[in-house]
Amino acid sequence: MDVNQLKQSIQAGQIAPVYLVTGTESALNQQALAVLRDIIPADQQTMNYARFDLHETELDAVMNEVDELPFFGDYREIVLDNPDFLTGSGSVAKQESAINDLVDYLQQPAPTTVLVLLANYPKLDARKRVVKALKKAATMVATKPLSEAEARRAIRAELSKQRVDIDHEGLDALIARTQSDYSAMVAALPKLSMYAHNTGKVDAQAVTQLVPRQLTDSVFDMVNSVMQRNVAAALRQYRELLQQQEEPLRLISLLESQFRLLIQVQIFSTRGYTQGAAADALKVHPYRVKLAWRSVRQLAHDDLTTAYDMLVRTEVAMKRGTVDKELGFELFVLQFAGRGKRYARQF
Known part of the structure; x- marks a missing residue:
């Protein structure tokens, strides 16, 4: 269910013992948590509402509380932030016993406890026993990015x-x-x-x-300037970002990511994909794909791949110290601009 459906179900008195909020749209995550918090009346939240960051609190300490009865109320609510053990990168070894306790709890959750797990990750590790148990026991609330x-x-x-x-x-x-x-x-x-x-x-x-411009927006402008061989604009945009204390290596990494997206979108566009289908396949925000889709119509595939390869080599040289970090991008721009411009889009 989405956040609106969650709100409707709770207003109708349909309160589940376990909720799993999944997705990376932080504004929707906060809206979902606000809706769930309203399960506990405001004058009872001091005693009957608790929120734990699992980066700071051990899971076994939380498991000691889930069976406690509410204090002069109908429900207690426990919210868990950063349950990394639900992902492929999360460590399990040190908390295996507590995770097993959670799996056991999910078989028969306490009727007066509302347990909420906020899993703001791109994906969960579906192979894990705890994830399988959650998907079976929990009411799922999805907060995927909005179109x-x-x-x-x-x-x-x-x-x-x-x-x-x-x-x-x-x-x-x-x-x-x-x-x-x-x-x-x-x-x-x-x-x-x-x-x-x-x-x-x-x-x-x-x-x-x-409303300030986002860094990715500035990077997109830099990519356009590079592809147009507009050396003055590309260098001006780069130096403006350096003045804003942006790290050269971070900027190179973001530029690589943008060029990679342009190459991928160009390939998808020639294979008959729609913008929406390409965004789903690439797991990228639809608006980024929309902007890239517009750009690649006028760009040669060979130019894109050449620029990307040159950026990767520039990054390696910067990390090795064979090229000054701040000068690395400027050298890349000058070298790329010196190449002959290609106009054909076919590849």
């Missing part, structure tokens, strides 16, 4: 609740500034609402003034 259309509707609805109207150009600007990242859009709402306190209106100018 651009869904994000637009949700943001308009959120602002409408605060009696704020955002015009079409303003919403376009917000989408562009956040690359349609719903969580980033939600984070910008308090500033936009404050701006609109007197007028009740938000336009593109307000968004541009109040």
Whole structure:
């Protein structure tokens, strides 16, 4: 179920003993946790609501509490953050006994305890016994990233609740500034609402003034400048990011990621995939695929693969110290710009 369905079920009194919130959309994760917290009346939360970060608290300490009765209330709620043992990278050895206790608990959970696990990971390790037990016992709440259309509707609805109207150009600007990242859009709402306190209106100018560009947006501009052999623009954009204390190696890594995405999207586009199907296959936010889809129409495959290979070699040289870290990207831009431009898209 999604967050809206979760809210409806709880309002209808359908409270499950175990919930597993999965997905990486942080704004929706927080909305789901807020809905679940409301199961416990506000005046009872001090005694009957607890939240544990499993990076700081051992799981066995939590398992000692799950069977405790609520204090003058109908339910106790326990929320677990960072249950890394549900993923392929999570360590099990040190907490194997506690994990086994959790699996046993899931066979017959306490009727007066609401156990919530927040698994904000791209995927869980379905092979693990504890994951299988959770999927069988828990009510699943999915918080997958919203599409651009869904994000637009949700943001308009959120602002409408605060009696704020955002015009079409303003919403376009917000989408562009956040690359349609719903969580980033939600984070910008308090500033936009404050701006609109007197007028009740938000336009593109307000968004541009109040919402900073994301780093990935700047990297996308750098890639476009590189592919157009616009040396001055690429170097200016790079130096601006260095002035913002961005690390050269991190920027090179992000550039590699963007070039890799462009190559993958170009291949998918020639194989008849839709943008949505490509985003699903690549497990990438649909808005990033949308931008890449527009770009690759004018780009030669050989240019993309050459730039990517040159970037990888540049990164290796920077890590080995044979090229100065700050100069590495500048040398790459100059060397790539010196190559003849290709116009054919076929490969």
